[in-house]
Amino acid sequence: MLISALQEARRRIVSIAPSATAKNLAHRADAERDAGNTAAAAALYQEALALAPHAAHWRVQRANMLKDSGELAAAELDYRQAQLERPEDADIPLQLGRALKMAGRIEEARESFREALRRDPVNRAAHDELAWQGEPQDHIHRTLAALERGEPSALFSLADALAGLRDNFSRIERLLPSVSAGSAFPSELHDLFRRHYPSPAAPPPRKHFRLAILFDADVGTDHSFHTRLDALIALASRHVMLIATGTDARRSDDIMRRAAPEAGRHLLCRAGLTLPALASLLVEHDCHGLLILDGEAVPDAAAPGWFALALERAETAYADGESGRLSAHGQIERHEPILRSRHDSYGGTAEPGSAFALRRETLEKIATAQAGLLPTVAALGAAAANRTAPLHIPLFLACDLGGVPASPPTPAPIRSGTPVNIGCVIPTRDHAEDAERFVRSLRATARHPEALSIVVVDNGALGEGLAALARLAGDGVKILRDHEAFNWSRLNNRAVAELGEAQILLFANDDMEMLTQHWDDELRAVLALDGVGAAGAKLLYPDRTMQHAGILCSWAGRPEHEGRGEPESAAGPAGRWQRRRKAQAVTGAFLATGRAEYEALGGFDPDFPLAFNDIDFCLRLRELGHDTLYTPHITLIHHESKTRGRYAADISQAARAAAEDRRFNARWPAQLKLDPTVNPNWSEAFAPFRAYRPTTDAAVLHYLDEQLAPAGKAVASSPSAQLHPAEAE
Numbered sequence: 001m002l003i004s005a006l007q008e009a010r011r012r013i014v015s016i017a018p019s020a021t022a023k024n025l026a027h028r029a030d031a032e033r034d035a036g037n038t039a040a041a042a043a044l045y046q047e048a049l050a051l052a053p054h055a056a057h058w059r060v061q062r063a064n065m066l067k068d069s070g071e072l073a074a075a076e077l078d079y080r081q082a083q084l085e086r087p088e089d090a091d092i093p094l095q096l097g098r099a100l101k102m103a104g105r106i107e108e109a110r111e112s113f114r115e116a117l118r119r120d121p122v123n124r125a126a127h128d129e130l131a132w133q134g135e136p137q138d139h140i141h142r143t144l145a146a147l148e149r150g151e152p153s154a155l156f157s158l159a160d161a162l163a164g165l166r167d168n169f170s171r172i173e174r175l176l177p178s179v180s181a182g183s184a185f186p187s188e189l190h191d192l193f194r195r196h197y198p199s200p201a202a203p204p205p206r207k208h209f210r211l212a213i214l215f216d217a218d219v220g221t222d223h224s225f226h227t228r229l230d231a232l233i234a235l236a237s238r239h240v241m242l243i244a245t246g247t248d249a250r251r252s253d254d255i256m257r258r259a260a261p262e263a264g265r266h267l268l269c270r271a272g273l274t275l276p277a278l279a280s281l282l283v284e285h286d287c288h289g290l291l292i293l294d295g296e297a298v299p300d301a302a303a304p305g306w307f308a309l310a311l312e313r314a315e316t317a318y319a320d321g322e323s324g325r326l327s328a329h330g331q332i333e334r335h336e337p338i339l340r341s342r343h344d345s346y347g348g349t350a351e352p353g354s355a356f357a358l359r360r361e362t363l364e365k366i367a368t369a370q371a372g373l374l375p376t377v378a379a380l381g382a383a384a385a386n387r388t389a390p391l392h393i394p395l396f397l398a399c400d401l402g403g404v405p406a407s408p409p410t411p412a413p414i415r416s417g418t419p420v421n422i423g424c425v426i427p428t429r430d431h432a433e434d435a436e437r438f439v440r441s442l443r444a445t446a447r448h449p450e451a452l453s454i455v456v457v458d459n460g461a462l463g464e465g466l467a468a469l470a471r472l473a474g475d476g477v478k479i480l481r482d483h484e485a486f487n488w489s490r491l492n493n494r495a496v497a498e499l500g501e502a503q504i505l506l507f508a509n510d511d512m513e514m515l516t517q518h519w520d521d522e523l524r525a526v527l528a529l530d531g532v533g534a535a536g537a538k539l540l541y542p543d544r545t546m547q548h549a550g551i552l553c554s555w556a557g558r559p560e561h562e563g564r565g566e567p568e569s570a571a572g573p574a575g576r577w578q579r580r581r582k583a584q585a586v587t588g589a590f591l592a593t594g595r596a597e598y599e600a601l602g603g604f605d606p607d608f609p610l611a612f613n614d615i616d617f618c619l620r621l622r623e624l625g626h627d628t629l630y631t632p633h634i635t636l637i638h639h640e641s642k643t644r645g646r647y648a649a650d651i652s653q654a655a656r657a658a659a660e661d662r663r664f665n666a667r668w669p670a671q672l673k674l675d676p677t678v679n680p681n682w683s684e685a686f687a688p689f690r691a692y693r694p695t696t697d698a699a700v701l702h703y704l705d706e707q708l709a710p711a712g713k714a715v716a717s718s719p720s721a722q723l724h725p726a727e728a729e
Contacts, residue, residue, distance in 0.1 A: 018052035025051070026058055033061065038068040056085040060092055067095065070657075072103045083115075090120035097129060106565055132687045184683035184691035190322065191334045197694035199395045202305030203701070209308045210239055211357075212287040213299065214278070214375060217246035217255060217269070220296040223326055224401050225251060231298045233258060236266040240304045241285055243278075244269045245375075275367040278375050282360045289359050294377040296402040297354035298324070298332065303397040306700070307357040313708060314391035315362045316384045318352030320679070324399040334399055339679040339692060340574045342392045342707050343385075344582050346529060346629055352390065355398035356381045362388070394681050394695065394703055419448040420524050422592075423502025425495040427457040428510040429486055432465030434639070435510035436472055447518040453502050454478070455495045456510075459486055488588065489604035489613045496603065505598050509589040511639035515540075519634045523592050526580065526629050533597040533626025534618055536586020537634035538577070544568045547638050549576075550583035550630035551615060554672045556684040559615055561587065568635075573679070573689050583630040584622075584675050588614030589638055597626055611657055612664040619668055676706070 018026070029044035045062035049055060063078035079096035086092060097112030109129075116126035185193040215232060217225065236242050244255050244267070252269045268281065282290060289311040293299060303319070310317035321338040338353060356377040366373065366383045373379050384390065424442065428435040435456050443449040455478045461469055473479050480495055492507050499505065504527055516522070519537075526535040539548035549563035549572060563570065563577050571578050588604075591614055601620050604613045618628040665672060680703050683691045 018048070018055055022048045022051035022055070026055075026061075029058075029061065029065075033065060038065045041065045042069060042071075054085070056082050059085070060089075060095070063099075064095060067099045067102070072099050075099045076103075088119060090116045090123050090126065093119065094123065094126050094129070097126075101129075131690070184685050184693050186691050187335075187337055190337045191324075193337075193692075193694075194322075194334045194396065199300050199302040199306075199397065200695070200697040200700070201302050202309045203697060205305075205308055205312060207312075208239075209289065209312060210241065210285075210287045211289050211291055211304050211308045211311075212241045212243055212282055212285070213291045213293060213304070214243045214245065214273075215293045215297070216295070217244040217251045218248050220402060223330070224296050226254075227326060227330065227332065227401070228296060228298050229255065229258065231301075233267070235299065235301070235304055238266075239308070240266070241287055242267040243273075243281065245271065245273050247271050273375060274371065275363070275373050275375055276371050279360065279364045279367045282363065287360060289357055290363055291355065291357040292375060292377050292380060293398060294354040295400050297398045297400045299355070300395070300397045300399070302395065303355070306393050306395060306397060307355075310391045310393055310704065311357055311359050313704060315388040316356070316358045316381075316390035317393055318356050318381070318390050319393040319395055319397035320681075321353035321355070322396050322399050324401055326401060332399060332401070334396075337396060337692070338574055339394070339681060340392060341576065341677055341679050343389045344677070345389065346532070346580055346582055346627070352377055352381045353398065354400040356384075356390075358384055391704060391707055394679055394700060419451040419520065420504055421451045421453060421500075421502045422504045422506055422520055422523065423453045423455070423496070423499030423595075424506040424508060425455050425457065425492050425499070426508050426510050427459055427486075427488060427491040427495075428461060428465075429459045430462070430465065431510055432456070432458065432461040432468040434512075436468040438508070438510055438512045438514070439472060439475075439477055441512075441514040442519075445514045445517050446520045448520055452520065453499055455480055455498045457482055457491045457495050459483065459491060485609075487606055487609035489608055490606045493603040493606070496598065503595050504592055505595055506590070506592045507588055508591075509638065512539075512590065513637040515635045515637065516633065522631055522633045526631050527592060527594055529629070531625070531627050532629050533621040533624070534586065534591060534593040534628040536583065536592075536628070536630050537590045537636055538563075538630075538632045539587065539589060539636055539638040540568055542637055542639060544637075546570065546577070548587050548589070549632070550581070551585040551587060551618075552675045552678065552688060553584040553615060553619070553668075554675055555688050557672055559585070559612070560688055562688060573682075578632050580629060580631045580633070582627050582677055583618075584628065584671070584677060585615040585618035586628055586630055588617075590634075590636060591617070593617075593621070597621060597624075600624060607663060608660055609656070611660045616664065616667070619671055 025044050025048035029041045029048060032038075032041035032044060042062050042065035045058050045065065048058050049062065052058070059078050059082045063075045063082065066072075066075035066078065076096065076099055079092055079099065082089075083092050083096065093112045093115040097109040097116065100106075100109035100112055113126045113129045116123050117130075120126070213232065213235070215228065217229075219225075220228070232242050244252070246252060246269075252271075255267065255269055268285075270277075270281070273281075278290070281287075289308060291299070291303070291307050306319070307317055318340065320340050322334050323336045323338075324332050324334040327333050340353070354377060358380060362384060363380075365387070366380065370383060373383060381390070426435050426438065439454055439456070442454070443452065446452055456469065456472055457480045458469055460483050469479050478498055480498055482491060482494060484490075496505060504523065506523070516537075523535060526532060536548070536550065538546065541547050544567075546563035546566045546568060548561045550561075552560045552562055562583075563572060566572070566577075601617065601624070604617055608616055621628060679692075680699070681692045681695055682689060683693045685691070
């Protein structure tokens with residue numbers, strides 16, 4: 001009986017073993033794969049599978065080639081069948097997850113990555129994918145494990161040695177993001193991060209600079225007050241003077257008693273300080289600058305040095321923030337980091353938080369002009385912003401024990417007056433019905449629909465689409481026929497000639513729905529701001545999660561939409577998704593510009609028929625001195641990728657996309673570095689704004705100098721300033 005069973009097993013193995021012909025086909029497929037001919041390889045693997053349908057490894061290879069060719073639906077079918085055939089293979093759900101991610105099916109992709117980990121719990125690639133997709137628990141587990149092994153500290157120590165290899169390492173890091181992931185911390189581990197990586201000390205000042213620190217002794221509990229006082233007294237020296245304000249006599253007595261014998265030299269108590277009186281105190285005690293601490297803010301040990309150094313370079317300065325609480329043992333536990341960005345002249349920078357510094361001369365000028373102003377961060381920060389751009393220090397230099405209040409979104413102002421005409425171009429291919437719905441939503445929500453001219457470019461509508469276009473034509477929409485190969489740039493350029501004298505040009509996809517009432521008012525207001533050349537909006541997926549809140553020109557070396565997949569109400573880092581702010585670029589799915597700016601550029605570049613045309617346009621505007629603004633006060637739903645029609649599923653799409661990618665990289669190499677609107681301490685090893693990393697004094701100095709450099713001028717730095725420590729890991 002045993003012999004019979006073995007013979008039957010042998011017969012089955014022989015019956016499913018691939019034939020010589022099948023093996024030859026697979027060998028040819030391997031060669032095409034290695035040569036980068038993905039479509040040819042997929043076809044040959046299919047022929048091999050027809051002769052050997054049980055060869056699961058060839059099915060996986062065919063799925064890989066289909067995925068790389070852009071045929072995601074066909075790839076998914078092969079991956080799912082291969083999963084059933086090889087239930088122990090973790091690479092199959094890993095590759096399936098990547099295909100689902102490419103298709104925009106993020107939650108299904110996450111589940112597939114989890115399946116890969118169920119099959120292989122130590123699969124590094126699956127861990128990286130989940131961390132990139134924003135699964136903090138996985139990231140937390142890996143970070144804690146790395147700390148226990150001592151990896152981040154050891155890697156951090158390599159920063160100086162690797163400084164001269166920055167460019168090469170950046171390319172390696174983009175190919176292998178897990179290299180730098182080990183030193184990146186999620187916000188859930190912020191207290192651990194701060195204990196492992198305290199803020200670096202500032203370099204010695206070039207000349208004597210004495211800083212006064214103003215704090216409110218009345219706020220907070222007694223426990224909080226004494227913790228703040230301990231930290232402040234530790235800073236008092238010939239370079240740092242403390243000024244306490246308040247009316248609580250008991251606390252004032254505590255301050256003077258605990259500060260002795262230095263009281264009078266390094267620490268003062270004053271009640272009801274006016275701005276002129278404060279300025280006079282600075283002159284009397286030879287203080288060159290003032291650091292204001294609001295609420296229950298506790299300064300970092302490195303704060304005086306960095307704020308003094310910043311005030312040597314600029315009139316005002318602010319830093320990153322964090323909130324914290326006191327443990328039962330009286331220790332500060334830090335949480336909720338706030339990584340701010342550099343100053344935005346359009347109001348997009350969040351409030352400076354609980355710490356703000358300014359030169360004595362600046363304080364004196366404000367005191368002269370606004371003597372009744374309260375000496376608070378909010379009041380002096382607003383007054384100084386009207387005079388000069390503050391310098392951002394990318395370090396956690398103040399911890400607020402009372403919590404950092406959320407910054408409210410900036411309101412959209414009310415406008416009136418004669419409306420400027422807006423000309424809108426909407427290309428459509430296979431979804432003219434969507435274009436019809438979008439046009440109706442634009443008109444229904446506009447304050448001045450009569451000042452809206454619309455051209456719909458028909459790039460090959462069929463069937464019901466033709467009827468939809470006919471209805472639009474009957475409603476006064478101009479229909480422009482163009483049945484050549486889809487080229488988003490060329491179609492939009494051609495349609496502009498049909499918009500008459502419209503002074504604002506709006507370019508939009510057909511698969512949109514306007515949600516904002518009187519959106520046209522906001523568009524006119526943004527484009528009327530001095531220096532603004534283009535504007536974009538907040539876009540949502542149909543499930544009301546965010547699809548676009550501006551574009552990062554570089555994240556891990558590639559452009560990336562901000563806010564993708566986040567809740568509609570998410571504020572983003574320091575509230576950036578709920579504020580009008582400068583962006584490097586905005587999506588062409590809803591991009592507005594002035595006619596003069598458009599004509600100065602000669603329109604969109606037809607060399608970018610499908611991708612990067614919007615980013616290229618915004619970057620060329622920047623070269624002419626015009627900024628691009630993102631506004632959350634215009635919101636639309638976007639059914640992404642319908643405008644391109646069936647091209648999205650075309651095998652040749654992958655080759656076209658690769659060619660555009662190479663062209664964009666060659667044209668804008670400098671812009672593929674970290675986006676200047678983003679805090680430099682965010683880690684690119686994960687999805688945007690998921691984790692941050694430690695820095696060095698040299699890197700901070702380089703960042704400060706970059707902010708002060710004229711627009712478009714590169715800042716030279718020493719090798720140690722060029723390399724971020726996380727890049728050394």
